[in-house]
Amino acid sequence: MKRVDDFRLKFGKKELVPIMVGGMGVDISTAELALEAARLGGVGHISDAMVPDVSDRRFDTSFVKDKTRFYKHNIDKSDKSIVKFDLGVLAEATRRHVEATMDAKRGEGLVFVNCMEKLTMNAPRETLQVRMASALDAGIDGITLSAGLHLGSFGLIAEHPRFRDAKLGIIVSSVRALQLFLRKNSRLNRLPDYVIVEGPLAGGHLGFGMDWADYDLATITAEILQYLRAEQLDIPLIAAGGVFTGSDAVSFLEQGAAAVQVATRFTVSNECGLPTDVKQDYFRASESDIEVNTISPTGYPMRMLKSTPAIGAGIRPNCEAYGYLLDGNGSCAYITAYNREVALHPDVKTIKVMDKTCLCTHMRNFNCWTCGHYTYRLKDTTHRLADGSYQTLSAEHIFKDYQFSRDHQVALPVSANTGGVRLSGSISA
Numbered sequence: 206m207k208r209v210d211d212f213r214l215k216f217g218k219k220e221l222v223p224i225m226v227g228g229m230g231v232d233i234s235t236a237e238l239a240l241e242a243a244r245l246g247g248v249g250h251i252s253d254a255m256v257p258d259v260s261d262r263r264f265d266t267s268f269v270k271d272k273t274r275f276y277k278h279n280i281d282k283s284d285k286s287i288v289k290f291d292l293g294v295l296a297e298a299t300r301r302h303v304e305a306t307m308d309a310k311r312g313e314g315l316v317f318v319n320c321m322e323k324l325t326m327n328a329p330r331e332t333l334q335v336r337m338a339s340a341l342d343a344g345i346d347g348i349t350l351s352a353g354l355h356l357g358s359f360g361l362i363a364e365h366p367r368f369r370d371a372k373l374g375i376i377v378s379s380v381r382a383l384q385l386f387l388r389k390n391s392r393l394n395r396l397p398d399y400v401i402v403e404g405p406l407a408g409g410h411l412g413f414g415m416d417w418a419d420y421d422l423a424t425i426t427a428e429i430l431q432y433l434r435a436e437q438l439d440i441p442l443i444a445a446g447g448v449f450t451g452s453d454a455v456s457f458l459e460q461g462a463a464a465v466q467v468a469t470r471f472t473v474s475n476e477c478g479l480p481t482d483v484k485q486d487y488f489r490a491s492e493s494d495i496e497v498n499t500i501s502p503t504g505y506p507m508r509m510l511k512s513t514p515a516i517g518a519g520i521r522p523n524c525e526a527y528g529y530l531l532d533g534n535g536s537c538a539y540i541t542a543y544n545r546e547v548a549l550h551p552d553v554k555t556i557k558v559m560d561k562t563c564l565c566t567h568m569r570n571f572n573c574w575t576c577g578h579y580t581y582r583l584k585d586t587t588h589r590l591a592d593g594s595y596q597t598l599s600a601e602h603i604f605k606d607y608q609f610s611r612d613h614q615v616a617l618p619v620s621a622n623t624g625g626v627r628l629s630g631s632i633s634a
Contacts, residue, residue, distance in 0.1 A: 323503040
């Protein structure tokens, strides 16, 4: 049986290990994780989700505190329409995050940034344009457009000097979404450099409705490959969502995919930004502990652990500090749900909001535990330690296991208990 290492992702004359690590926000896909993927010859992602907050953590800036202070007078008001982002601050935060990452890059791989369209920030076009342009200014190797159709996103940076130089890609979950994107951007004479096809078993926001279980990645991949061939479009396809072993990856590479994007197994890597105790929650999860729900204010279904503190939390909207999901009118579905519950329970000190969540605050505090479908299999990739906890792994170990494994085997790390190394048996679904 072939290994992932028998294939290569080709961008022009550049050849890469066909492994892309997904861009999990907020700062779950840290610079350290992305840099490891690049050092090992693949593609890593950072995320620009809530990048002013990421800058505050990485570089001791005070962007969030300054914004909160500026809009302090509005905290108790339900109308958040006046809360805006300073575009200069947004640009500076993006440049800091990207420049520091790119300055530290080693190896032959690439580092991309994941840009979510659904981060509307009370000025959807203006803020997205600044985020993308600033990342290009700071030297990012590529931009992955996610969480939205991005029908106008290429146009926002068409005049940037790196528009045709940097790698630009789009995440889709259907042929129709790709067709719409290509049609809307045809006037720019600029095809995407890659297309990530994300199936229904992915973590976090899904490009499906609550009927997600009626779809599968292999079928969608085949449909899009057929479309690309019929249209004679030479765009590398990258399969994502539920690719848990190297053998899973090989099945898509043999089907015609140019690479795979993986993320779930890296959530328990040492380089991942999740707190240590949350990584243990991921390890301990069973299949029944994972659900797809509709609590995201974006309108997209999300996959997460049922035990996530974000579910049912009734915290006050924190838009003056964050506000990343405010639409162009300054509205957010969580604000509406929160105000409804306050009106219904005027004498209750701590309310619960079950249908939506304050995604900004919970993601910032690592209290929204989004995860991939196969998170329950993470415990099979490592050792249980004497104290009952599970041993975290290095990103290098996980990456190389994808790259070199065969027959659905997973190489366990050197055990902190015994120092031994062994292969697990087949853990394919």
